[in-house]
């Protein structure tokens with residue numbers, strides 16, 4: 001049956017693909033954006049303004065599922081005090097405004113799916129694997145963002161079924177982390193960053209879209225990690241990328257100190273990582289199409305079909 005799904009951040013890397021996916025299944029998508037954008041009969045754009053807490057009330061009518069993806073990017077700009085505040089506030093204010101709009105019309109969606117990230121867990125190495133049941137006490141900025149973001153999503157708990165998806169590094173040809181990881185490899189500069197032992201838990205964009213659909217269709221409640229089976233170290237990740245692109249790999253590390261100097265605190269995004277477990281989503285009946293990095297990169301970078 002056709003549903004109306006409300007997506008915030010439907011213009012981003014994940015949102016664009018997710019909206020297209022739901023449209024292809026015959027659903028209607030309402031999209032919340034900060035800018036006015038042209039609508040089609042099935043994909044209707046509505047504006048919201050987090051600064052003035054204003055939103056078009058039409059966006060919130062007859063919604064069966066609200067998927068909250070919007071937020072200032074964590075990886076794009078340097079983490080100044082102002083930017084950090086924006087990263088947290090953009091996510092939380094979006095939730096609060098959506099909640100207020102649903103409350104005003106006295107009708108809530110059956111399900112709310114909140115994006116989160118594996119940064120929630122803090123950092124680890126290959127000796128442990130983070131499961132959804134792990135309660136993070138990490139104090140680094142990425143974890144702080146996720147802890148606040150997840151806690152705020154629970155304002156919907158008295159009214160809606162709340163699902164949280166802790167997303168790993170999303171692999172897409174044109175947007176997000178992969179183009180940045182691929183660039184040095186293409187230019188013959190594939191190298192370990194620091195000691196190269198930091199784990200990278202990743203997911204192919206197509207699997208992520210299928211996974212969100214799975215959580216929505218089966219109305220799964222609670223937290224789910226969205227990462228593929230094969231967690232690799234940064235060194236192995238780069239070696240695999242170099243192999244897929246037929247480029248050399250140099251085992252000469254880029255020193256930590258240089259990365260810290262260039263990126264500041266944000267260097268933790270490349271120098272630290274998480275080894276994350278995906279058993280829970282698999283036990284719910286989900287299977288990954290891309291379980292190995294080699295297969296995922298072969299599809300994204302070489303075959304190129306179905307990529308954005």
Ligand SMILES: NC(=O)c1ccc[n+]([C@@H]2O[C@H](COP(=O)([O-])OP(=O)(O)OC[C@H]3O[C@@H](n4cnc5c(N)ncnc54)[C@H](OP(=O)(O)O)[C@@H]3O)[C@@H](O)[C@H]2O)c1
Pocket residue numbers: 008009010011012013014015032033034035050069070071072073074086090094115116117118167168169170171176177
């Ligand atoms: N991509 C990843 O690897 C990854 C990994 C883990 C978690 N996530 C999380 O999953 C969500 C979706 O990821 P994504 O990669 O699709 O994000 P994205 O490409 O950065 O898009 C996010 C959307 O949020 C809106 N936005 C941007 N800045 C904003 C601000 N200051 N205030 C309010 N809205 C703002 C934009 O929509 P409008 O311009 O239309 O308003 C944008 O299209 C994000 O919250 C992200 O943190 C992503």
